[in-house]
Structure formats: C-alpha cells, structure tokens
Amino acid sequence: xxxxxxxxxxxxxxxxxxxxxxxxxxxxxxxxxxxxxxxxxxxxxxxxxxxxxxxxxxxxxxxxxxxxxxxxxxxxxxxxxxxxxxxxxxxxxxxxx
Amino acid sequence: xxxxxxxxxxxxxxxxxxxxxxxxxxxxxxxxxxxxxxxxxxxxxxxxxxxxxxxxxxxxxxxxxxxxxxxxxxxxxxxxxxxxxxxxxxxxxxxxxxxxxxxxxxxxxxxxxxxxxxxxxxxxxxxxxxxxxxxxxxxxxxxxxxxxxxxxxxxxxxxxxxxxxxxxxxxxxxxxxxxxxxxxxxxxxxxxxxxxxxxxxxxxxxxxxxxxxxxxxxxxxxxxxxxxxxxxxxxxxxxxxxxxxxxxxxxxxxxxxxxxxxxxxxxxxxxxxxxxxxxxxxxxxxx
Amino acid sequence: xxxxxxxxxxxxxxxxxxxxxxxxxxxxxxxxxxxxxxxxxxxxxxxxxxxxxxxxxxxxxxxxxxxxxxxxxxxxxxxxxxxxxxxxxxxxxxxxxxxxxxxxxxxxxxxxxxxxxxxxxxxxxxxxxxxxxxxxxxxxxxxxxxxxxxxxxxxxxxxxxxxxxxxxxxxxxxxxxxxxxxxxxxxxxxxxxxxxxxxxxxxxxxxxxxxxxxxxxxxxxxxxxxxxxxxxxxxxxxxxxxxxxxxxxxxxxxxxxxxxxxxxxxxxxxxxxxxx
Numbered sequence: 001x002x003x004x005x006x007x008x009x010x011x012x013x014x015x016x017x018x019x020x021x022x023x024x025x026x027x028x029x030x031x032x033x034x035x036x037x038x039x040x041x042x043x044x045x046x047x048x049x050x051x052x053x054x055x056x057x058x059x060x061x062x063x064x065x066x067x068x069x070x071x072x073x074x075x076x077x078x079x080x081x082x083x084x085x086x087x088x089x090x091x092x093x094x095x096x097x
Numbered sequence: 098x099x100x101x102x103x104x105x106x107x108x109x110x111x112x113x114x115x116x117x118x119x120x121x122x123x124x125x126x127x128x129x130x131x132x133x134x135x136x137x138x139x140x141x142x143x144x145x146x147x148x149x150x151x152x153x154x155x156x157x158x159x160x161x162x163x164x165x166x167x168x169x170x171x172x173x174x175x176x177x178x179x180x181x182x183x184x185x186x187x188x189x190x191x192x193x194x195x196x197x198x199x200x201x202x203x204x205x206x207x208x209x210x211x212x213x214x215x216x217x218x219x220x221x222x223x224x225x226x227x228x229x230x231x232x233x234x235x236x237x238x239x240x241x242x243x244x245x246x247x248x249x250x251x252x253x254x255x256x257x258x259x260x261x262x263x264x265x266x267x268x269x270x271x272x273x274x275x276x277x278x279x280x281x282x283x284x285x286x287x288x289x290x291x292x293x294x295x296x297x298x299x300x301x302x303x304x305x306x307x308x309x310x311x312x313x314x315x316x317x318x319x320x321x322x323x324x325x326x327x328x329x330x331x332x333x334x335x336x337x338x339x340x341x342x343x344x345x346x347x348x349x350x351x352x353x354x355x356x357x358x359x360x361x362x363x364x365x366x367x368x369x370x371x372x373x374x375x376x377x378x379x380x381x382x383x384x
Numbered sequence: 385x386x387x388x389x390x391x392x393x394x395x396x397x398x399x400x401x402x403x404x405x406x407x408x409x410x411x412x413x414x415x416x417x418x419x420x421x422x423x424x425x426x427x428x429x430x431x432x433x434x435x436x437x438x439x440x441x442x443x444x445x446x447x448x449x450x451x452x453x454x455x456x457x458x459x460x461x462x463x464x465x466x467x468x469x470x471x472x473x474x475x476x477x478x479x480x481x482x483x484x485x486x487x488x489x490x491x492x493x494x495x496x497x498x499x500x501x502x503x504x505x506x507x508x509x510x511x512x513x514x515x516x517x518x519x520x521x522x523x524x525x526x527x528x529x530x531x532x533x534x535x536x537x538x539x540x541x542x543x544x545x546x547x548x549x550x551x552x553x554x555x556x557x558x559x560x561x562x563x564x565x566x567x568x569x570x571x572x573x574x575x576x577x578x579x580x581x582x583x584x585x586x587x588x589x590x591x592x593x594x595x596x597x598x599x600x601x602x603x604x605x606x607x608x609x610x611x612x613x614x615x616x617x618x619x620x621x622x623x624x625x626x627x628x629x630x631x632x633x634x635x636x637x638x639x640x641x642x643x644x645x646x647x648x649x650x651x652x653x654x655x656x657x658x659x660x
Binding site for chain 3: 221226365
Binding site for chain 1: 117136137138147150151152153154155177179180181
C-alpha cells in the first residue's frame with residue numbers, strides 16, 4: 001500500500017461534497033469536498049505501489065480542465081487509469097453547484 | 098419498436114443484487130427518505146487495515162441510513178460485499194450492533210423504528226480477527242434483545258451470500274428474505290473443502306452448493322421465510338410484508354425441541370438428500 | 385501445544401474439577417456435559433462441550449460445536465431459564481474449550497448456522513432474564529464455536545495459560561487461507577493485537593474480566609479448583625450487580641485504548657441518530 005499527495009492551483013468554488021465508488025476489485029472510492037482555500041489537494045491511498053507517475057499523469061490531465069478548489073481523497077483498489085478518471089469525473093459532476 | 102412482442106415478458110425488473118450497499122438501502126427505504134448515519138465523510142474507517150497494507154473504505158463497508166418504511170420510522174444497515182468480501186471488522190460490526198441498540202432505545206421511548214439488515218458477508222474480517230468476532234457477538238446480543246419489541250428483518254440477496262458468524266445473525270432475525278441466488282451457511286464451501294476434504298464437499302460444484310445452502314432450499318426447508326426474485330420492487334415488498342406480519346409467535350432459534358426431534362430422526366451416516374429434507378421439514382409450496 | 389498427552393480434554397477436566405460427581409444433568413449427547421453443582425452459597429449450572437469419538441456426527445468428534453452440541457446447549461440453557469422463571473436465577477457457567485464449529489456438508493444442509501444461533505439465543509436470553517452467565521476459558525475458544533458457547537456471557541474469566549487460545553480461525557486454517565506459514569500468522573499477532581491467539585492479547589482488547597494465573601490448566605491440583613471457583617463467584621456477583629447487556633466490554637481501561645474505534649463509532653452514532 002502506498003500513500004500519495006498532489007496539489008494543483010484552483011479558482012472555482014466547489015458546490016457540495018460528493019462520494020462515489022467502492023474500494024473493491026478494479027474500483028476506487030472518491031470523496032470530494034470544498035478545500036476551503038484556493039487550492040486543489042488530492043490524497044491517494046492505493047494497494048498498488050510504484051504508480052506515482054501514472055497517478056500524476058491522470059491528475060494533470062484532469063486538472064488541465066477542472067479548476068475546482070476541491071479536497072479529494074481516493075481509496076484505490078487497483079483501478080485502471082480510465083476507471084480513476086471516470087470516478088473523479090463522476091464526483092466532480094455530483095459536486096457541481 | 099416495430100415487431101410486436103410475441104412472448105409474455107415480465108415487466109422490466111431492476112436487479113437488487115447488482116446494487117451497491119448504498120443503493121440497496123435507498124431501494125428498501127420509502128422513496129425520498131434517506132438520511133445516512135456515519136457516512137464516508139465521517140471517516141470512521143477501520144483502524145486495523147492500513148497497518149496491514151490494506152486500503153480502507155471510509156464507511157468500513159457498512160452503510161447505515163434512517164428513513165421510513167411504509168411511513169414508519171426505520172433504519173437499514175447494509176454490508177457492502179465489494180469491500181473485503183463484505184467482511185465484518187470492528188467499525189463495520191459496531192455500526193450494526195449500536196444501530197440495533199438504538200432501535201431498542203427508540204422503542205423504549207415509544208418510537209416504533211423498524212430495523213432491516215441487508216446481509217452480504219463472508220463473516221469475520223480476518224485482518225481484525227478477534228475484534229470482528231467480538232462485534233459479531235455484540236450484533237447477536239442486540240438482535241436477541243430487540244426481537245421482543247419489533248421484528249428484525251434480514252435480507253440475503255446474493256453475490257456473496259451470508260456466512261460465518263453473520264449467518265447466525267441471519268438465523269436470529271425474525272424474518273429472513275432470500276433470493277434464489279443467495280446462499281446462507283455457517284461455513285463457506287471453500288472452507289469446508291479445505292478443512293474436510295474434497296470428498297466432503299466439492300466447492301466448485303455450484304449446483305451442489307446451491308442445493309445445500311441456496312435460497313430456494315433454505316426457504317423450502319423453512320429456514321428462510323420468503324423467497325423473492327432478484328428485483329428491487331420484490332425485495333422492498335417482502336420487507337414491508339415482513340413488518341406487516343409482525344413478530345412470529347416463536348422465533349426459529351426458540352424452537353429447540355422441534356429441531357432436536359428433527360435431528361434425532363436424521364442418520365448422519367446416510368443424510369437426506371436436499372429434496373428429501375424439503376419433504377421432511379417442509380415448506381414445499383410448489384413454487 | 386499442551387494437553388495432547390492427556391486423554392481428557394481441558395473442558396472435561398475443569399468441569400469435573402469444579403463440580404465433583406453429583407448433579408449431572410441427563411439428556412444430551414455425550415459431547416455436551418451439564419452439571420448442576422454448588423458455587424458459593426448457591427447452585428449453578430455448568431456446561432461444557434467435550435470430545436466424543438463415538439459421536440454419530442463424524443465431523444464433530446473432537447470437541448467441535450456441531451449440530452447436536454449447539455441444539456443441546458440451547459436446550460440445557462433454556463431448561464434452566466424455564467425452571468428458574470419464578471425464582472432465583474441460577475448462574476450459568478460455560479466452560480469453554482472448543483476447537484471450532486463442525487465443518488461438514490451435512491452440517492450445512494441441516495442448518496448448523498441455525499443450531500449455533502439457537503445456542504446464542506439461549507445464552508443471551510438467560511442473561512437478559514437475569515441469570516448471571518459466566519464464560520470460563522480453559523482451552524480453545526475458536527470462532528463460531530465460541531460465539532455459540534460463551535461469547536454471550538455477562539463476564540468472561542480466563543485461565544492465564546499459553547494453552548488458552550482465542551481467535552476467529554484456527555492457526556493452521558488461517559495460515560492456509562492467508563497463504564502464510566503458521567509462524568508468520570503468529571508473528572502477525574504480535575504486531576496486530578486482534579490477530580493474536582494468546583489469551584493475554586485477548587485480555588488487552590478489554591474482553592476478559594479476570595485472568596486467573598498460577599493454576600495448572602491441564603491438570604488442576606491442590607488449590608487450583610478452589611481458586612477458580614472463587615473467581616467464578618466474584619464474576620457471578622459482579623454480573624448480578626451490573627447491567628444485563630454487554631456494554632461493560634467497552635468500559636475497561638484496556639477497551640478504552642484498544643477499542644477506541646468502537647467507542648467513537650458509538651458516540652458519533654448516538655449523536656447522529658436523532659438529528660434532522
């Protein structure tokens with residue numbers, strides 16, 4: 001198990017908190033809340049070690065078009081990058097003001 | 098659609114089994130009544146998993162929500178089988194036990210809260226061994242204490258089934274609802290095969306396993322009260338029907354003489370086939 | 385492990401040591417021994433599950449709780465509840481030395497989950513009816529067998545002995561299931577408290593009311609039985625003066641430390657229960 005943290009600049013307010021997914025095979029749980037400042041923070045717990053760069057790529061891609069000041073917590077159980085992106089987008093959609 | 102439908106088809110069914118625990122809870126409660134307790138944002142996850150290198154889930158695999166059932170106050174607890182096989186750890190089990198205790202407190206205060214358990218669980222979470230066992234004992238204690246006040250309704254819908262110490266919790270319920278896909282047994286088939294050998298039970302023989310511990314067999318032998326289709330509306334209706342029928346005159350676990358007599362009539366050297374047991378214990382309704 | 389050299393199980397040994405010859409209650413399988421015997425200044429019902437190589441259920445011949453055992457426990461406990469309904473509730477002492485529940489095809493078909501639940505129900509009902517229920521751990525207290533025989537007690541007393549083992553799964557099974565060696569399983573218990581097998585670790589979870597040291601757990605000698613009897617009398621008195629639910633398991637100093645999560649879950653749930 002590995003814990004990773006990322007930060008991105010942000011400017012848009014987050015409407016409300018959102019929760020999607022489960023910590024089950026090939027899936028992940030995402031908790032998204034307003035960060036309370038002008039920054040987006042992502043904290044990841046993952047069963048699979050050594051994929052920091054892959055996580056960074058997924059998040060770079062996401063935060064190139066999403067600018068919410070969100071505190072995001074991810075509990076990952078071996079999801080593919082595609083699945084990760086899908087869950088993050090679901091959480092963002094649910095959290096829209 | 099141009100061509101007429103030629104054969105009669107059931108109205109569109111929505112699978113209950115395929116729902117997540119949170120969706121299952123919503124499906125059982127009256128529409129629009131759902132207030133989650135100890136939600137993932139309370140972050141009461143297991144304190145034992147991370148130090149063993151296992152990623153926790155923020156609700157520890159039990160979804161708890163208050164709402165209404167047939168207009169009456171209710172609480173529903175559902176085990177999420179996708180997380181650690183629906184296993185019961187310290188936090189998960191305490192959520193269920195304490196909720197049942199609070200239902201009893203509600204009743205003492207004149208609030209007729211209805212308790213529902215959606216059980217999809219392999220039993221004790223091995224990473225929390227003795228605490229999993231301890232909280233399951235607390236769940237048992239809470240069900241026995243609550244049953245005289247209000248029926249405790251259990252549902253085993255399927256995918257994982259209900260095993261280990263939690264199978265005792267299911268057996269303690271006042272009413273037990275199952276689907277054909279569900280299984281209910283104390284020891285999982287794999288454990289029996291491992292402990293007693295392939296001759297005792299071939300765990301890969303699905304037909305055999307279901308013939309022993311499947312929902313249809315459990316219902317036909319009187320060890321479950323209702324057999325329903327894997328359908329959201331059917332499960333919700335069965336739960337409501339269970340509360341309408343009230344508390345049973347005697348719970349199954351109180352019928353000690355009956356089951357001792359039944360056991361005395363069994364020859365363990367040549368135990369009955371599942372079909373013969375239906376005849377002997379019988380709830381055979383030809384369904 | 386100790387005890388393998390003696391033919392009698394620890395459960396049988398301690399039942400005999402604590403009760404003497406009189407007062408055996410008839411009417412069960414040979415694997416369930418029940419004795420009504422003096423304890424302090426009253427009579428208590430002692431119940432033990434013991435190996436029966438001649439059991440008609442082959443999967444329950446070595447001290448497991450099988451179908452016959454679980455239903456018989458339920459019957460003997462309920463018999464005491466019924467007999468005492470209008471008078472003093474006698475203490476029930478579950479002498480715990482159970483290796484596991486019975487694993488078998490016939491057991492599942494015939495509903496061993498229901499049988500064990502019936503034993504749970506009987507013990508819990510006795511406790512709720514005012515019977516002081518005390519579990520005395522003298523050997524293995526494993527998994528579903530412990531749930532059915534002992535875990536519903538108001539008080540848990542245990543011999544402080546390396547042969548007293550508590551767990552959700554036997555060591556060799558746990559090793560097979562988790563693909564570890566037995567040594568690795570044991571090592572894990574040293575790191576993760578609820579994973580440990582030994583009774584001292586179990587006590588640190590706040591689940592033991594008294595650890596009784598200084599007795600010969602395999603073969604009680606001299607003052608040993610009297611020593612344990614004194615602890616049982618104290619546990620009975622404590623149970624009578626306490627609540628009929630299991631809340632006391634969370635109040636000890638040990639529980640406040642190791643079961644902080646349980647306590648926090650309960651605190652927050654009470655807080656949220658009646659909210660908007």
